[in-house]
Amino acid sequence: MNRAAVIGGGIAGLTAAWELARSGQQVDIYEAGDRLGGAISPVSLAGVQVDAGAEAFATRTPAVRDFLRDLGLDEQVVSPNPLGAWLQLPDQAAPMPSTGVLGVPGNPSADDVIAILGAEEAARAAQDLEAPMTWSQAHNPALGEVVADRMGPAVVERLVAPITSGVHSADPYDLAISSAHPQLYQTMLTQGSLARAVTALRAAAPAGSAVQSLHGGMNTLISTLESQLRRFGASIHLNTEIHELSSLQADAVIVATEGRQIHRLIGTSPKAAPAGQRPDQGQSAGVALVTLLVHAPQLDACPRGTGMLVAPTVSHIRAKAMTHISAKWEWVARALENQLGPSHHLLRLSFGRITDTDGSLGFTSADNALLNAAIADLPALTGLAVNREQLLDHTVVRWQTGLPGGSTQQRSDAQQVRELLSARQSAAGPGIAVTGAWFAGTGLAQVIPDARRAAQQVLSR
Ligand SMILES: Cc1cc2nc3c(=O)[nH]c(=O)nc-3n(C[C@H](O)[C@H](O)[C@H](O)COP(=O)(O)OP(=O)(O)OC[C@H]3O[C@@H](n4cnc5c(N)ncnc54)[C@H](O)[C@@H]3O)c2cc1C
Secondary structure, three states: OOEEEEEOOEHHHHHHHHHHHHOOOEEEEEOOOOOOEOOOOEEEEOOEEEEOOOOOEEOOOOHHHHHHHHOOOHHHEEOOOOOOOEEEOOOOEEEOOOOEEOOEEOOOOOHHHHHHHOHHHHHHHHHHHOOOOOOOOOOOOEHHHHHHHHHOHHHHHHHHHHHHHHHHOOOOOOEEHHHHOOOHHHHHHHHOOHHHHHHHHHHHOOOOOOEEEEOOOOHHHHHHHHHHHHHOOOEEEOOOOOOOHHHOOOOEEEEOOOHHHHHHHHOOOOOOOOOOOOOOOOOOOOEEEEEEEEEOHHHOOOOOOOEEEEOOOOOOOOOOEEEEHHHHOHHHHHHHHHHHOOOEEEEEEEEOOOOOOOOOOOOOOOHHHHHHHHHHHHHHHHOOOOOHHHEEEEEEEEEOOOOOOOEHHHHHHHHHHHHHHHHHOOOOOOEEEEOOHHHHOOOHHHHHHHHHHHHHHHHHO
16 A cells, blocks of 8 residues: 555545545545635535535536546535526626627527627627637637637627636636636637537537536535545544645655645746736635625515626626525525525625725625625615615635636646656656646636546556
């Protein structure tokens, strides 16, 4: 039996540790914080436990479903209410077009796209279907650059930016297309059109909803991994920040932390940003999430579907997104009803954009300021008069890790680290592999398969 050390007890580290442990390795997991899970964690309001961080996984590939099946969690997979989310623009609120990927429309002439873009901008977007393809393999562009070129800047502003900002905490002009969606660029080159690429990717994705979760929330995945790891004999060391790899007694090491720590641990330094590009900070500016429990019969009809993504150009709302948690997940609505009775709702508002300037609400704001802003935003976000008297409970949670930004600069930095590491590996020293959102891109659909590959790489040595 070999001894392996895994640094970082987020989903990447736990997934890699699980692969190693089930193959018979003696695994030590070192986590700096006082709990496992990283950006996946539970929070409780009035006795109902929901996710405080990541709450779902993308189904565009079977990677997460396969992992859940291997863990015996297949039966607990749940799909969201098919109502879908809405978009808030400066001049209107409208349901998100149904044929898109990352907001990029598969059919620029669809009625729900024209409703948001207007006929003129929709016609500009449709030019993508005819225009010659000028992008190539040689480029490593940002998502916003490609969409603006193929379909026009209005598509970026009104359809793409609300999603990249609300979901990835990234500016579309700074988010590498490869990080936002690993297949989108290549499929566009093959199809000769961005819209046709979107349609092809949607057709190739497994049938059903674009995201899924687990009954009880994604935090169920962490508690399951923890108990299976303990059963395999893995040792879990909480409150143990690793500063030096040389301090570890191990034949193999997997580093599953975020950018800054990775550079420090493996002795590399961030690549200098090319002139004119924002340097990668190795850490996101962070987000603050305010979850509200309200008694509000007026929300029973789910006025904004499963939630709302707010375009960065909207000035009258301070939140960048709202998830109507109890409208999105049936198990949450049931738990609320059983615990508290009818017409109770959970809503989660997120604050903090990558493009924020000083004075904006976000990661560093005080709890009270965030709560006040969340309550003040509710009427505009739901289209209904919901007020402070209806508030029964609330929590404020802040996140700075798990959202590495995914800029082209960050992606090439991560790639360079992996190349350096593979050049450095010698047959004699301990095998070192790196994984996590900083390498794989934000989101469980990218992080989980990457972590499994990292573990296989270590096992194959
Ligand atoms: C608010 C929020 C909502 C999200 N929602 C979704 C969603 O709905 N769907 C989705 O797919 N993705 C979502 N994501 C993204 C997803 O959660 C992340 O991409 C993923 O969880 C990252 O996992 P990770 O293990 O790479 O990193 P992390 O979760 O950041 O874990 C890294 C761990 O390493 C530990 N660590 C760091 N340095 C050291 C050290 N030196 N020694 C020991 N331990 C160390 C940290 O304490 C941390 O626990 C969300 C992210 C956030 C923040």
